[in-house]
Amino acid sequence: MEKNVVITRPFEEMEELFLQVQKSRCMVLPGITAPINCTVRESMLMGLPVIMYQTTASIRINQSGLNVIEAKMEDVDDLSNKMKSVLSNSDLLGDIKKNGEEYAKLNFNNSEIVNELVNNFDAIINCYYKGEPIPSSCLFN
Numbered sequence: 009m010e011k012n013v014v015i016t017r018p019f020e021e022m023e024e025l026f027l028q029v030q031k032s033r034c035m036v037l038p039g040i041t042a043p044i045n046c047t048v049r050e051s052m053l054m055g056l057p058v059i060m061y062q063t064t065a066s067i068r069i070n071q072s073g074l075n076v077i078e079a080k081m082e083d084v085d086d087l088s089n090k091m092k093s094v095l096s097n098s099d100l101l102g103d104i105k106k107n108g109e110e111y112a113k114l115n116f117n118n119s120e121i122v123n124e125l126v127n128n129f130d131a132i133i134n135c136y137y138k139g140e141p142i143p144s145s146c147l148f149n
Contacts, residue, residue: 036060
């Protein structure tokens with residue numbers, strides 16, 4: 009792992025960070041502060057395969073296919089093994105990269121999120137004032 013992991017100093021400018029990230033083969037998120045970290049979304053949008061601890065968000069992200077690699081929560085050995093398997097398997101690396109980026113573009117797109125929120129608010133207003141049922145497209149599956 010020592011040959012494949014680079015630890016850098018903190019970056020002063022976001023541009024420096026993104027230039028460094030572009031050199032990466034994958035993104036590993038060894039700490040979780042929320043069910044999904046913005047680093048996960050940004051990495052997926054940049055086309056980087058993501059390896060992270062399993063959370064409620066990673067489970068949901070993988071419902072449509074293998075979009076991120078999940079390791080058992082707080083299991084450093086499992087996280088390390090997942091890193092090794094991804095780095096040693098170019099097909100898996102490519103699949104995660106492609107799947108994750110496609111998932112992110114569909115689900116983390118700000119324009120789409122705004123449209124979804126507007127549709128949800130319209131449904132709530134129509135339900136309250138007109139008694140219309142909430143469309144299934146506005147409900148959690």
